[in-house]
Amino acid sequence: MAHNTNAVALTVFCLLFVSVTVLGFIAARWRRGDLSKLDEWGLGGRRFGTVITWFLLGGDLYTAYTFIAVPALVFGVGAAGFFALPYTIIVYPLAFIALPRLWIVAHRRGYVTPADFVRGRFGSRPMATAVAATGLLATMPYIALQLVGIQVVLGAMGINGDWPLIIAFAILAAYTYQSGLRAPALIAIVKDLLIYLTVIVAVIYIPSKLGGFGAIFDAAGKALPQKEKPGALIPGTADAQTAYATLALGSAMALFLYPHALTGALGSRSADTVRRNAAILPAYSLVLGLIALFGFMTIAAGITPASPNDAVPDLFLKFFPPWFEGVAFAAIAIGALVPAAVMSIAAANLFTRNLYREFIRPDCTPERESQVAKLASLFVKVGALVFVIVLPTEYAIDLQLLGGVFILQTLPAVAIGLYTRWLDARAMLIGWAAGMAVGIYMAVDLDFKASVYKFLGISAYEALWALAANLIVAVALTAILRAVGAGDSADETTASDFDERGVAEGAEPLPATPEEEPRFTREGEPTRPRR
Amino acid sequence: MEERRRRSRWWYVLLAAPFVGLLYPPLYAHESPELFGFPFFYWYQFAWVPLAALLTWIVYRALHR
Numbered sequence: 001m002a003h004n005t006n007a008v009a010l011t012v013f014c015l016l017f018v019s020v021t022v023l024g025f026i027a028a029r030w031r032r033g034d035l036s037k038l039d040e041w042g043l044g045g046r047r048f049g050t051v052i053t054w055f056l057l058g059g060d061l062y063t064a065y066t067f068i069a070v071p072a073l074v075f076g077v078g079a080a081g082f083f084a085l086p087y088t089i090i091v092y093p094l095a096f097i098a099l100p101r102l103w104i105v106a107h108r109r110g111y112v113t114p115a116d117f118v119r120g121r122f123g124s125r126p127m128a129t130a131v132a133a134t135g136l137l138a139t140m141p142y143i144a145l146q147l148v149g150i151q152v153v154l155g156a157m158g159i160n161g162d163w164p165l166i167i168a169f170a171i172l173a174a175y176t177y178q179s180g181l182r183a184p185a186l187i188a189i190v191k192d193l194l195i196y197l198t199v200i201v202a203v204i205y206i207p208s209k210l211g212g213f214g215a216i217f218d219a220a221g222k223a224l225p226q227k228e229k230p231g232a233l234i235p236g237t238a239d240a241q242t243a244y245a246t247l248a249l250g251s252a253m254a255l256f257l258y259p260h261a262l263t264g265a266l267g268s269r270s271a272d273t274v275r276r277n278a279a280i281l282p283a284y285s286l287v288l289g290l291i292a293l294f295g296f297m298t299i300a301a302g303i304t305p306a307s308p309n310d311a312v313p314d315l316f317l318k319f320f321p322p323w324f325e326g327v328a329f330a331a332i333a334i335g336a337l338v339p340a341a342v343m344s345i346a347a348a349n350l351f352t353r354n355l356y357r358e359f360i361r362p363d364c365t366p367e368r369e370s371q372v373a374k375l376a377s378l379f380v381k382v383g384a385l386v387f388v389i390v391l392p393t394e395y396a397i398d399l400q401l402l403g404g405v406f407i408l409q410t411l412p413a414v415a416i417g418l419y420t421r422w423l424d425a426r427a428m429l430i431g432w433a434a435g436m437a438v439g440i441y442m443a444v445d446l447d448f449k450a451s452v453y454k455f456l457g458i459s460a461y462e463a464l465w466a467l468a469a470n471l472i473v474a475v476a477l478t479a480i481l482r483a484v485g486a487g488d489s490a491d492e493t494t495a496s497d498f499d500e501r502g503v504a505e506g507a508e509p510l511p512a513t514p515e516e517e518p519r520f521t522r523e524g525e526p527t528r529p530r531r
Numbered sequence: 532m533e534e535r536r537r538r539s540r541w542w543y544v545l546l547a548a549p550f551v552g553l554l555y556p557p558l559y560a561h562e563s564p565e566l567f568g569f570p571f572f573y574w575y576q577f578a579w580v581p582l583a584a585l586l587t588w589i590v591y592r593a594l595h596r
Binding site for chain 1: 557568576581583586
């Protein structure tokens with residue numbers, strides 16, 4: 001489909017883009033805090049309530065790239081791409097169980113990143129550094145892909161070249177620098193409302209033009225097997241089914257290990273805020289499932305996009321009037337800004353806390369720490385921009401795919417570590433290395449063409465194979481180390497640090513965050529007796 | 532106190548339901564019965580969205596409010 005510039009669409013797009021930019025700068029004054037502290041800049045003061053957290057996490061987890069890539073995959077291969085729905089359903093029961101525990105200990109101990117937690121819990125600098133490095137490695141290509149999302153919608157409006165992208169990212173960098181996590185939290189509200197509006201209009205209007213959902217599924221069912229690489233409307237073979245289930249499970253286990261997901265969750269006001277969000281965030285999964293179906297609508301409408309990534313933009317171009325194209329494309333582009341901002345903040349927090357303060361300036365002041373994080377967030381974004389402009393898009397996609405495999409290798413330290421310290425930090429580090437190696441080997445062996453690897457006759461998501469190797473090594477080495485009586489590292493956390501009901505008697509109270517506010521007041525919870 | 536805590540943990544079993552329902556595709560990888568034009572495979576998984584949210588909410592209300 002030819003992409004021409006339409007003045008009306010472009011005007012609407014620019015108006016919406018400018019409004020959220022203003023919002024991004026205003027955000028610095030919203031629920032004003034001392035932005036020279038990392039807690040305030042990088043976690044919004046840990047003060048976001050249920051509704052804001054819902055918008056922020058929704059805007060953060062369901063990225064613009066997701067909205068482009070999931071329907072593109074469904075357009076290309078059919079049902080196999082639909083694993084995004086079960087993935088984003090089962091992720092929340094997992095989050096409901098583990099995240100509040102992490103929130104509580106992070107709040108007690110002033111942890112900002114998952115590596116902070118590992119450092120404190122296992123007293124292991126190497127393991128914490130591995131977790132931080134993995135987080136950075138997984139996040140960088142993810143930010144780059146948000147840029148790809150913006151590129152795709154700009155291209156659909158007939159705008160090519162690098163300068164619009166550079167401008168968009170410069171604006172993003174400026175308000176993230178100034179406002180920290182408050183900016184994406186405020187912008188997420190606009191972004192999510194635009195996305196909901198676009199999706200509701202699209203799922204009602206487009207099927208009405210295509211003869212209803214029955215006709216859409218029929219057309220897709222006929223067209224998919226005819227593709228060069230045959231797809232299917234229903235995963236029929238055993239291989240397709242194990243791939244489907246393991247992709248859903250592995251992705252769900254990985255999601256809340258991503259630094260940007262944790263940043264969104266740790267920015268909330270209480271453990272109960274996190275729990276309530278686990279129950280209400282699935283609303284976005286519904287939207288994602290519907291967006292996935294856009295892939296089938298594109299097939300049914302007989303559109304032949306130049307690249308699968310154009311499936312959704314081309315669908316909108318065909319059915320929407322220009323002004324609504326502007327709204328829909330703005331929804332996607334703004335949808336890229338929120339996760340890109342949170343991801344760069346998360347990466348900056350990791351760099352500052354776990355590399356800069358750990359290795360370069362252990363005695364740095366809180367002001368200095370926050371300043372370094374702000375600068376780091378700029379560097380991270382410039383890096384992503386250069387990445388997308390200089391290298392082929394394919395690289396960013398391959399690396400993001402690997403990122404999912406990598407981040408799951410931090411599960412033993414970050415998630416299992418919430419419950420037990422049985423695993424030895426040294427053993428976990430070697431397990432982590434084994435998992436990373438297996439993941440890289442499998443991805444290279446498949447030439448990055450797929451994320452499902454057949455081993456022992458089972459087709460399963462690479463990340464899970466890598467995690468299996470990781471856990472086997474970690475458990476075996478731990479058993480050996482314990483058997484020979486090799487000493488253990490220190491744990492700065494105490495049982496009461498994980499207990500919502502409050503600090504145990506005799507435990508030393510920690511510096512409250514934020515300082516001007518008494519702790520545990522808003523929802524009064526940790527002091528509230530259990531019913 | 533101990534007794535009460537142990538009993539209450541059973542609520543978490545509800546959270547296992549979406550895993551059972553969604554991680555075994557042979558259960559739902561079928562075309563029929565259709566609903567509003569959606570093959571079973573699709574509407575079944577969509578149906579789990581509100582269901583999983585509801586189960587999570589029930590566990591939350593039972594244990595934390």
